[in-house]
Amino acid sequence: MHVKLFVKDDCPRCPLAKRACEGLDAVEVFDVASVDGLAEAAFYGVLATPTVLVVDTAGAEVASWRGEAPDRSALTSLLAQ
Secondary structure, X not given: OEEEEEEOOOOOOHHHHHHHHOOOOOEEEEEOOOHHHHHHHHHHOOOXXXXXXXXXXXXXXXXXXXXXXXXHHHHHHHHHO
16 A cells, blocks of 8 residues: 655645655655646545545555545554555
């Protein structure tokens, strides 16, 4: 499993989401203001920042936090499974 983090520069809640994902293995950060970030956000139906998705090796969504930062302990325990 890995994490996809969707952020935007002017998002007031994004720094908290970045801190929750900091230091984790396999974290991809997407800036939704970029073409690539917007394309990835559209693929997963991301409409709010921050959004944190946990996806499996096939790219299927396992868990998500949309418009909010995840609890670091919940995120790490999910990734440990």
